[in-house]
Amino acid sequence: MQNFTPRKFYHPYVSPFDPCPPMTVKSYETPPHLYMTFQPYGLPQFSPQEALCAGTLWPALYDPYYSPYKKHERQDDQ
Amino acid sequence: MHKQLPKEFYPLMQELQAVDFVLLELTLYLDTHPNDQEAIQQFNQCVQVSKQLKQQVEQIYGPLQQYGNSFSGYPWNWNDGPWPWQI
Amino acid sequence: MWIYEKKLQYPVKVSQCNPMLAKFLVEQYGGADGELAAALRYLNQRYTIPDKVIGLLTDIGTEEFAHLEMIATMIYKLTKDATPEQMKQAGLGDHYAVHDKALHYHDASGVPWTAAYIQAKGDPIADLYEDIAAEEKARATYQWLIDMSDDPDINDSLRFLREREIVHSLRFREAVEILKEEQGKKQFY
Numbered sequence: 001m002q003n004f005t006p007r008k009f010y011h012p013y014v015s016p017f018d019p020c021p022p023m024t025v026k027s028y029e030t031p032p033h034l035y036m037t038f039q040p041y042g043l044p045q046f047s048p049q050e051a052l053c054a055g056t057l058w059p060a061l062y063d064p065y066y067s068p069y070k071k072h073e074r075q076d077d078q
Numbered sequence: 079m080h081k082q083l084p085k086e087f088y089p090l091m092q093e094l095q096a097v098d099f100v101l102l103e104l105t106l107y108l109d110t111h112p113n114d115q116e117a118i119q120q121f122n123q124c125v126q127v128s129k130q131l132k133q134q135v136e137q138i139y140g141p142l143q144q145y146g147n148s149f150s151g152y153p154w155n156w157n158d159g160p161w162p163w164q165i
Numbered sequence: 166m167w168i169y170e171k172k173l174q175y176p177v178k179v180s181q182c183n184p185m186l187a188k189f190l191v192e193q194y195g196g197a198d199g200e201l202a203a204a205l206r207y208l209n210q211r212y213t214i215p216d217k218v219i220g221l222l223t224d225i226g227t228e229e230f231a232h233l234e235m236i237a238t239m240i241y242k243l244t245k246d247a248t249p250e251q252m253k254q255a256g257l258g259d260h261y262a263v264h265d266k267a268l269h270y271h272d273a274s275g276v277p278w279t280a281a282y283i284q285a286k287g288d289p290i291a292d293l294y295e296d297i298a299a300e301e302k303a304r305a306t307y308q309w310l311i312d313m314s315d316d317p318d319i320n321d322s323l324r325f326l327r328e329r330e331i332v333h334s335l336r337f338r339e340a341v342e343i344l345k346e347e348q349g350k351k352q353f354y
Binding site: 048 | 092093095096097099100103104107110111114116117
């Protein structure tokens with residue numbers, strides 16, 4: 001349903017002289033509010049309990065953060 | 079000994095936290111969308127639900143607010159623990 | 166005036182005694198982009214901003230105090246039963262020497278909170294842009310804290326707080342739109 005991705009990736013330059021093993025892919029977050037200048041009326045809502053757990057009343061703004069360094073956290077958590 | 083809260087306190091408190099969270103979200107939303115009539119209707123309905131839940135929570139936990147926003151038992155029970163960060 | 170409510174905004178849970186995590190979390194207590202800075206920033210800016218957005222600054226500023234209490238709860242629970250030895254091992258020996266387990270408004274490195282962290286320019290757009298930036302910086306801090314924490318219950322609360330930064334940022338962006346459109350126009354949306 002979302003027409004954007006909440007996480008973007010890029011590839012930093014790797015020098016043969018870098019001291020640590022390279023992290024070839026880095027990521028940064030682009031949460032939903034960046035794509036919504038002004039919230040429209042009447043967006044679908046979570047139930048009160050779901051909203052409290054999510055931290056927002058509107059699924060369109062829901063963007064739970066899971067560490068990109070801990071690949072299994074998301075599955076473990078749910 | 080410190081007062082321990084009965085088991086039924088926790089789901090009831092969470093229900094109140096959930097309704098009050100909806101009220102908070104709608105408050106911020108209405109601050110920038112003052113003409114959304116549907117949201118205002120929902121807000122006013124939630125106020126009713128929140129008031130009822132607060133009464134139920136206070137029967138178990140004691141006053142949630144003071145300065146006269148809640149009634150007091152005898153003796154003065156505002157000081158009674160546990161406080162929110164201790165629960 | 167303000168009225169305290171004897172309840173947390175969100176049911177904070179902590180899985181294990183972990184003073185090292187408390188040392189990091191205190192960044193959001195008394196750090197530059199922490200909840201104290203946020204609350205004081207918004208509640209101070211509201212005196213010199215157009216009436217249309219005073220309510221928003223008041224309400225978000227007030228919510229930040231609820232977040233401050235959540236962070237305090239996490240720090241309190243993470244350190245409550247730690248021995249002086251555990252505090253020392255967690256890098257909190259210098260904190261313990263001064264404060265025992267007491268919370269104090271400083272950042273993760275122990276630097277005390279200062280009003281120099283916040284600004285009030287009296288220019289509504291400058292102030293709201295600062296507020297948007299502050300929300301994004303706090304969001305980033307929550308991300309880095311989640312990256313370092315292995316406590317699933319703490320991460321649950323941190324995820325809640327991060328989501329709140331997103332909603333606040335959107336509301337401040339809407340406030341900018343409201344002030345933009347109001348100039349010489351009568352209607353918007």
